[in-house]
Each structure stands twice: as C-alpha cells, then as structure tokens.
Amino acid sequence: MTANATDFYHSERRRRAIHGWLLLTPTLVMLTAFAFYPSIATVWTSLFSRGTRRNPSEFVGLENYARLFEDPTFREVALNNILYAAVTIPISIAIALVMALWANSKIPARGFVRSAYFTPTVLPMIAAANLWLFFYTPGFGVLDQILSLFGAPSVNWLGQPGTALWAVCAVTVWKESGFFMIFYLAALQTIPEDLREAAEIEGASRWTYTRRVVLPLLMPTTLFVLVNALINSVKLIDHLFILTKGGPSNSTKLILYYIWESAFAFFDAPAAAAMTVIVLIVLGAVAALQFRLLDRRIHYQ
Known part of the structure; x- marks a missing residue:
C-alpha cells in the first residue's frame, strides 16, 4: 500500500469516526443530562445524612x-x-x-x-x-x-x-x-x-x-x-x-x-x-x- 493510499485510508477512517460521534452526540447529551448524571447524583446523595439549618448533612456512608x-x-x-x-x-x-x-x-x-x-x-x-x-x-x-x-x-x-x-x-x-x-x-x-x-x-x-x-x-x-x-x-x-x-x-x-x-x-x-x-x-x-x-x-x- 502506497503512502498516499495509507493516508487516504486513515483520513477516511477518521472522517467516519467523527461522523459517527457527531451522530451520537445528541443522544449522549440527553442520556448524560437525564440518566447518567441523575443516577450518579442519587448515589452520592444517599451517602449523606439528612441536613437541617443547624446540622448540615454529613457523609455517613451506608x-x-x-x-x-x-x-x-x-x-x-x-x-x-x-x-x-x-x-x-x-x-x-x-x-x-x-x-x-x-x-x-x-x-x-x-x-x-x-x-x-x-x-x-x-x-x-x-x-x-x-x-x-x-x-x-x-x-x-x-x-x-x-x-x-x-x-x-x-x-x-x-x-x-x-x-x-x-x-x-x-x-x-x-x-x-x-x-x-x-x-x-x-x-x-x-x-x-x-x-x-x-x-x-x-x-x-x-x-x-x-x-x-x-x-x-x-x-x-x-x-x-x-x-x-x-x-x-x-x-x-x-x-x-x-x-x-x-x-x-x-x-x-x-x-x-x-x-x-x-x-x-x-x-x-x-x-x-x-x-x-x-x-x-x-x-x-x-x-x-x-x-x-x-x-x-x-x-x-
């Protein structure tokens, strides 16, 4: 395979990869905003105590x-x-x-x-x-x-x-x-x-x-x-x-x-x-x- 053919192959591969990620970006944004982040935030919240004005929440583990x-x-x-x-x-x-x-x-x-x-x-x-x-x-x-x-x-x-x-x-x-x-x-x-x-x-x-x-x-x-x-x-x-x-x-x-x-x-x-x-x-x-x-x-x- 010549150098030009190799460069074309890698360029075409990068182009397809970028095109694929661009197609996936809206879905990833929505999943991150409404699924991944809320799930992680929920797990994190469950590890803290119930907070009040006088007693702020503290890490309590399980x-x-x-x-x-x-x-x-x-x-x-x-x-x-x-x-x-x-x-x-x-x-x-x-x-x-x-x-x-x-x-x-x-x-x-x-x-x-x-x-x-x-x-x-x-x-x-x-x-x-x-x-x-x-x-x-x-x-x-x-x-x-x-x-x-x-x-x-x-x-x-x-x-x-x-x-x-x-x-x-x-x-x-x-x-x-x-x-x-x-x-x-x-x-x-x-x-x-x-x-x-x-x-x-x-x-x-x-x-x-x-x-x-x-x-x-x-x-x-x-x-x-x-x-x-x-x-x-x-x-x-x-x-x-x-x-x-x-x-x-x-x-x-x-x-x-x-x-x-x-x-x-x-x-x-x-x-x-x-x-x-x-x-x-x-x-x-x-x-x-x-x-x-x-x-x-x-x-x-």
Missing part, C-alpha cells in the same frame, strides 16, 4: 441503607410491591396475549374490538383512577350496586387493608393489558401465513398450532413485555394519589409512592435516594436474570 432495612415501613412497602408485581405482571401479560390472539383472528368488527381493548391505555392515569372510584365507592359504586342484587353487603373496597391492594391491582391490569396487547398484535402480524397453512396440511389443531408455533415465535415479544411490566410495577404513583394515598395502614403504599413521600413530604432526600438506588439495583439484577434465563428459549440455543 448508614442510610442500614436504616432502611431496619425500617418496618420500608419492609412492608417492599412486600406490598412484590405482591403487586406478582399479581399484575402475569395476569396482564396473559390477558394481553389472549386479547391479541382474538383481535388478530378473523372476527366481525375486528377494528372496533382492537380499539376497545386499547382505549384504557390512552386514558390519562388520573382519569382512569377517577373512573374506578365510581366502581369502588361504598354503597353507590357499580360493584356494590351489582352485589346488592344478590343480597351481598356493601364493601369498602379501598378503605380496608384486606381489599385495597387487590382493588389497585385490578385497575393496573385493566390499564396495562391493552398496552401489552399492541406489542403481541404487532408480533402476530409478522408470523408468515405459510406456517398456519402448513400446520393445517399436517392436521394440527388450532391449539397445537398456537402452542407449538405461535407461542415460541412470540418469546422475544414476551421478554420485552415482561421487562416493561417489571419496570411499570415499581413506578405506580398516579393511581395511589387518587385511590388510596397509600392507605389504609400502608396496605397500598408502593415503593415509588414511599420514595416521593420521603423526599417531598418528610423532606428526607438521602433516604429517598437510598431507596431509589436499591430499586435500580434490583430492577437491573432481575432484568439481567430474565434475559439470561429466557435467552436460550428465545434463540433456541
């Missing part, structure tokens, strides 16, 4: 984390969130898959069915919560009106610890199932029609075709939906403001609501920062575990 694990309210909130996630995630995904399979089939008014399923998703969180208050209001709500037809007594769905969290779970399932359905519906429409025709020629039933062909091909979508559902399970706060405000007796208080309460109601920013760091670590670990366990099944390795 003391905030140790105090959190000794806090009974934090343990209760964590258990609430685990139960909430364990209920809402599988039910939402299962209902979304069933709705997508039905909405993708040849049924009358298919467009109307798809729109009806997706409507709860486009409703604002506050509007959806207020709508469900109409169902849950003791004595006057739709649920109590239906139960009264069978002689059942009135139930304070949001006012007693035994039913409040389940009522919030029902709202979440109703709100998120249509959102997850869209991803499944899009994935179903990418499956070649030849596979269904081949299954029919081989004499496979609809259930066998769904179980042996459709569901395996939907595994990448399922993993994507599962990770999104996991993230959504720890960021619920809008509904709680309208429905329960974390009560009664902390029975519906979830982790993000407790973080908000610690930071803006109790003005304990270090404790809120410590909880945020714990949530980020747990979410990252669970998501990595999900990818590791499901990757082989998705790619048939």
Whole structure:
C-alpha cells in the first residue's frame, strides 16, 4: 500500500469516526443530562445524612441503607410491591396475549374490538383512577350496586387493608393489558401465513398450532413485555394519589409512592435516594436474570 493510499485510508477512517460521534452526540447529551448524571447524583446523595439549618448533612456512608432495612415501613412497602408485581405482571401479560390472539383472528368488527381493548391505555392515569372510584365507592359504586342484587353487603373496597391492594391491582391490569396487547398484535402480524397453512396440511389443531408455533415465535415479544411490566410495577404513583394515598395502614403504599413521600413530604432526600438506588439495583439484577434465563428459549440455543 502506497503512502498516499495509507493516508487516504486513515483520513477516511477518521472522517467516519467523527461522523459517527457527531451522530451520537445528541443522544449522549440527553442520556448524560437525564440518566447518567441523575443516577450518579442519587448515589452520592444517599451517602449523606439528612441536613437541617443547624446540622448540615454529613457523609455517613451506608448508614442510610442500614436504616432502611431496619425500617418496618420500608419492609412492608417492599412486600406490598412484590405482591403487586406478582399479581399484575402475569395476569396482564396473559390477558394481553389472549386479547391479541382474538383481535388478530378473523372476527366481525375486528377494528372496533382492537380499539376497545386499547382505549384504557390512552386514558390519562388520573382519569382512569377517577373512573374506578365510581366502581369502588361504598354503597353507590357499580360493584356494590351489582352485589346488592344478590343480597351481598356493601364493601369498602379501598378503605380496608384486606381489599385495597387487590382493588389497585385490578385497575393496573385493566390499564396495562391493552398496552401489552399492541406489542403481541404487532408480533402476530409478522408470523408468515405459510406456517398456519402448513400446520393445517399436517392436521394440527388450532391449539397445537398456537402452542407449538405461535407461542415460541412470540418469546422475544414476551421478554420485552415482561421487562416493561417489571419496570411499570415499581413506578405506580398516579393511581395511589387518587385511590388510596397509600392507605389504609400502608396496605397500598408502593415503593415509588414511599420514595416521593420521603423526599417531598418528610423532606428526607438521602433516604429517598437510598431507596431509589436499591430499586435500580434490583430492577437491573432481575432484568439481567430474565434475559439470561429466557435467552436460550428465545434463540433456541
């Protein structure tokens, strides 16, 4: 290779590198401003004590984390969130898959069915919560009106610890199932029609075709939906403001609501920062575990 060719090669390589970095710069700026810097600042804040005018904050290391694990309210909130996630995630995904399979089939008014399923998703969180208050209001709500037809007594769905969290779970399932359905519906429409025709020629039933062909091909979508559902399970706060405000007796208080309460109601920013760091670590670990366990099944390795 001549000197001129070598210089041209290195010049072209530098030009492409500069062009690539210029394309990445807007994304890097946004990620730094809204992801990297806030994350680092949150970790740093969690290592200091709560400051006041007379007693400024001091470096305390992991003391905030140790105090959190000794806090009974934090343990209760964590258990609430685990139960909430364990209920809402599988039910939402299962209902979304069933709705997508039905909405993708040849049924009358298919467009109307798809729109009806997706409507709860486009409703604002506050509007959806207020709508469900109409169902849950003791004595006057739709649920109590239906139960009264069978002689059942009135139930304070949001006012007693035994039913409040389940009522919030029902709202979440109703709100998120249509959102997850869209991803499944899009994935179903990418499956070649030849596979269904081949299954029919081989004499496979609809259930066998769904179980042996459709569901395996939907595994990448399922993993994507599962990770999104996991993230959504720890960021619920809008509904709680309208429905329960974390009560009664902390029975519906979830982790993000407790973080908000610690930071803006109790003005304990270090404790809120410590909880945020714990949530980020747990979410990252669970998501990595999900990818590791499901990757082989998705790619048939």
